[in-house]
Amino acid sequence: MHDVPKTTTSAPGLRERKKxxxxxxxxxxxxxxxxxxxxxxxxxxxxxxxxxxxxRTFFNYFSSHDDAFVxxxxxxxxxxxxxxxxxxxxxxxxxxxxxxxxxELDGFEDRQExxxxxxxxxxxxxxxxxxxxxxxxxxxxxxxxxLAEWLxxxxxxxxxxxxxxxxxxxxxxxxxTAMRIAFEHCCADPEENVLTDAFQEAFVHLAHGLQxxxx
Amino acid sequence: MHDVPKTTTSAPGLRERKKxxxxxxxxxxxxxxxxxxxxxxxxxxxxxxxxxxxxRTFFNYFSSHDDAFVxxxxxxxxxxxxxxxxxxxxxxxxxxxxxxxxxELDGFEDRQExxxxxxxxxxxxxxxxxxxxxxxxxxxxxxxxxLAEWLxxxxxxxxxxxxxxxxxxxxxxxxxTAMRIAFEHCCADPEENVLTDAFQEAFVHLAHGLQxxxx
Numbered sequence: 001m002h003d004v005p006k007t008t009t010s011a012p013g014l015r016e017r018k019k020x021x022x023x024x025x026x027x028x029x030x031x032x033x034x035x036x037x038x039x040x041x042x043x044x045x046x047x048x049x050x051x052x053x054x055x056r057t058f059f060n061y062f063s064s065h066d067d068a069f070v071x072x073x074x075x076x077x078x079x080x081x082x083x084x085x086x087x088x089x090x091x092x093x094x095x096x097x098x099x100x101x102x103x104e105l106d107g108f109e110d111r112q113e114x115x116x117x118x119x120x121x122x123x124x125x126x127x128x129x130x131x132x133x134x135x136x137x138x139x140x141x142x143x144x145x146x147l148a149e150w151l152x153x154x155x156x157x158x159x160x161x162x163x164x165x166x167x168x169x170x171x172x173x174x175x176x177t178a179m180r181i182a183f184e185h186c187c188a189d190p191e192e193n194v195l196t197d198a199f200q201e202a203f204v205h206l207a208h209g210l211q212x213x214x215x
Numbered sequence: 216m217h218d219v220p221k222t223t224t225s226a227p228g229l230r231e232r233k234k235x236x237x238x239x240x241x242x243x244x245x246x247x248x249x250x251x252x253x254x255x256x257x258x259x260x261x262x263x264x265x266x267x268x269x270x271r272t273f274f275n276y277f278s279s280h281d282d283a284f285v286x287x288x289x290x291x292x293x294x295x296x297x298x299x300x301x302x303x304x305x306x307x308x309x310x311x312x313x314x315x316x317x318x319e320l321d322g323f324e325d326r327q328e329x330x331x332x333x334x335x336x337x338x339x340x341x342x343x344x345x346x347x348x349x350x351x352x353x354x355x356x357x358x359x360x361x362l363a364e365w366l367x368x369x370x371x372x373x374x375x376x377x378x379x380x381x382x383x384x385x386x387x388x389x390x391x392t393a394m395r396i397a398f399e400h401c402c403a404d405p406e407e408n409v410l411t412d413a414f415q416e417a418f419v420h421l422a423h424g425l426q427x428x429x430x
Binding site: 094128133171206207209212 | 379386
């Protein structure tokens with residue numbers, strides 16, 4: 001299921017992957033320390049030490065103390081956009097997005113514990129929720145731009161850019177919403193509900209125009 | 216277009232409407248004062264005076280100072296749920312939600328200026344964003360519960376409650392998302408974009424399974 005996006009997207013180089021691993025190690029350390037001690041009691045020095053980097057290195061990866069708690073796995077958005085750009089013209093737009101998200105789902109389950117921890121940390125620090133929310137909206141808008149470009153690039157029979165109205169923004173936002181609902185569904189009962197299944201179920205509903213479910 | 220929900224939903228009594236008007240006057244006063252002076256400089260006394268009520272009355276309507284800035288027009292969620300409960304069994308679930316939202320759209324345009332002001336106020340007070348976000352999620356979940364009940368009540372041929380998986384939560388969340396995107400689309404260019412049109416466009420896309428738009 002994950003083959004398509006992984007083979008059509010050019011894999012990042014070793015250097016890029018090492019940078020990403022460092023960035024993830026820093027934000028993971030930040031979230032774990034904040035869950036224990038509270039955001040306001042966790043210094044850049046403490047985060048850096050826990051992640052095995054210097055404070056100077058910290059600021060190569062994050063422009064502020066607060067960003068380390070908010071920006072965990074912010075490479076996912078860019079990977080999803082990269083997958084959409086590489087999606088074959090024959091896919092429906094909804095399937096192009098679905099496949100791009102599916103390629104990330106394995107990772108989601110591994111990261112579930114850390115994200116639940118981050119969610120607790122943010123609930124105690126409203127100014128970080130605001131930052132997270134703004135980052136989320138920026139991500140959603142960036143996906144909408146990528147989708148509009150992909151619609152043009154894969155448009156049959158004309159070179160003219162299309163007029164899509166609210167469609168690209170809607171598709172991007174609804175896809176994020178479907179992902180969120182699938183995630184919440186699994187967090188509510190992790191023993192019973194499998195994220196991949198819930199996600200696919202959501203996209204089947206979307207593809208069928210959200211019709212009344214049949215049993 | 217607005218006739219269906221207004222005639223099928225029982226109108227609230229005069230007393231209820233007067234209470235709602237007072238509540239709206241208080242939160243409008245709160246938002247306007249905060250936009251000018253900042254949330255932290257606006258007291259319950261100042262809000263009450265501007266709204267023409269006593270501070271004691273304020274606390275009959277809002278359980279805290281902060282709620283007055285966040286909870287503007289929070290009766291809309293309940294009215295939407297009331298419309299869904301009253302929706303005829305022959306409607307698709309998506310149309311039941313669409314008609315419930317449409318009944319509120321006139322009001323949305325009147326309130327656009329106040330909501331834009333509220334949005335500015337919240338951006339400057341992250342703890343209020345968190346409150347607003349939690350209220351929004353609670354609203355979305357309440358709509359999902361109402362939808363599940365309506366699906367059961369209008370289910371042909373059986374008394375058994377249905378198993379809907381993530382469908383009610385997805386439908387509720389996606390409908391809210393469509394409303395948000397239509398609203399953002401109009402705020403981006405209020406001269407050009409009409410909220411009702413953008414909203415209907417969004418729901419046509421949803422009903423058609425978010426297919427690639429044709430021109």
